[in-house]
Amino acid sequence: MEDIRLPEEKFEYRGRKYILRCNMNVIADVQEMCKGFLSPAVEDHASLKGCLCWLAAMMNDYADEQGWDDYKPYTNKTLGREILITEIPKEKIMLIVRKALFKQVQKDGKEPESEENSKN
Secondary structure, eight states: OOOOOOOEEEEEETTEEEEEEOOHHHHHHHHHHTTTOSHHHHSOTTOHHHHHHHHHHHHHHHHHHHTOTTOOOOOHHHHHHHSOGGGOOHHHHHHHHHHHHHHHHHHTTOOOOOHHHHHO
16 A cells, blocks of 8 residues: 655754645645745755745644644745754755655656656
């Protein structure tokens, strides 16, 4: 049987423990942050701005899921002002995103382009 759970990663920031995962709410929030397009946050895996968008959306979604009343939602801008570059798990964030988007594409019946094929 196929494991349909979303990949996740534990993350701690300012004494709060988060579980980062890329669900449809997160994807929609990032799309909104990118003015209706996902490609700016997906195409350049090393983009710090893209990672901040994904991280903010994942943290906000988890906080909402937990019902934290005292939580003020992050944006990529607020995180960019507060977080150190060494605190951003860029590789883990983008792995979670690629796995979530890859599963979505597979469910739609379209085969995603591999990184090698997209370079050619």
